[in-house]
Amino acid sequence: MYKKNGKCRLIQRSIMLMLMILLEINVSFAQKIEHPEWGFKDFPADSVFYVRELSQIAVQTAIFKAYAAKGGTVYLPPGIIKVTNNIMMMSNVKLKGALNKDGSRATTLSASKYLFEGVIMARTGTNNTTVENLIINGNGIDGHGIAYVYGPTNFLIANCEIKNIGYTKIDTSIEALKTLADNPSAILIWSDKNPAKNFTIKNNVAKNYCRHGVAIHNGQYFIIENNYFENGSMGYDTGGFALHGEILGNEVVDCIFGAKIAGYDSEGIKDIIVHNNNHHNLDETPYYDPGYGDNGWSTDSGTALVIQGNGKGVVVKNNILSGVTVEKSIAFWGKAKKDAIIESNESMPSPPFKKAKVK
Secondary structure, eight states, rough: HHHHHHHHHHHHHHHHHHHHHHHHHHHHHTSSSHHHHHHHTOOOOEEEEEESSHHHHHHHHHHHHHHHHSSEEEEEEEEEESSOOEOOTTTTTEEEBBTTTTTOOOOOEEEOOOOOOOEEEETTEEEEEEEEEEEOOOOTSSSSSSESHHHSSSEEEEOHHHHHHEEETOOOHHHHHHGGGGOOSSEEOOOOOSSSEEEEEOOEEEEEEEEEEEEEEEEEEEESSSSEESSSSEEEEOOOEEEEEEEOOEESSSSSEEEEEEEOOOEEEEEEEEOOOOEEEOOOOOEEOSTTTTTOSSTTTSSEEEEEEOOOEEEEEOOEOOOOOOOOSSSTTOOOOOSEEEESOOOOOOOOOOOOOOO
């Protein structure tokens, strides 16, 4: 009898193992990027420049040298580098922080004054750049973490931790909440004319930021993948004029909204695929923005996903979208409900995020 039971247990375990393997394979297939032709494409940066000092001047000098060499990789030392002016990225330059033996990030860029255009920034005409393996600490000073503005192309932002950006949600007075609409984001991609093209933002952590984890206004051919967003106004926001983008594998926790996909006219959104993301444990702090009706206050706080305006070309599938109530899994503004494709998403009520007690 024991031998029989032992064989049965062995068979059961084998079946369980096979099911687990199959399940893992299915999940990996489900999370596979559907449009690898979009996003960042790697480029040669063979010249190497090591920064030996914990100095912003030394960092910027090395970036200029790499640019002058027609491409290079700048390696930063472990430690804290105080930043008093924007660190300007240049074309064909890779900027990499140091890693500890356990793979954790060892280089911190610490803002010590107002830096509205970002601790790190890139502007028009900047092509082929990467920012990797950095901790960016805004120290609660008003200013973006990383800002790529006015149409840079082909860039990668990966494996960075961006925290304490702008004023946090601790102050919930009406006047303080109104300032959230104009306060900064962890990562900002913005342009009023030339779009940013071919970029990838992946494997980053954004915590304690004022507005967006990732904000995209006028971006094309992009991938937002496997990022973690906690304690901001929302995880990610396409903000309008977003074309050909894939958003997958991201987690959003303790934000007022999970995310927003927005288009302002008939050409505002096209080919935006949102899949395999997890938005949960959101909060219902009131949210103010002058664009929300007559009084500027949104009634959709605690909603896992907001689709605004024109929803043509938006596909939302295979996500876990847990608003504070079942009804707040997805909110539609304008024509989005009629035009967007919504399929195979899980919706469940999710209580507000429980913060750890400060000891």
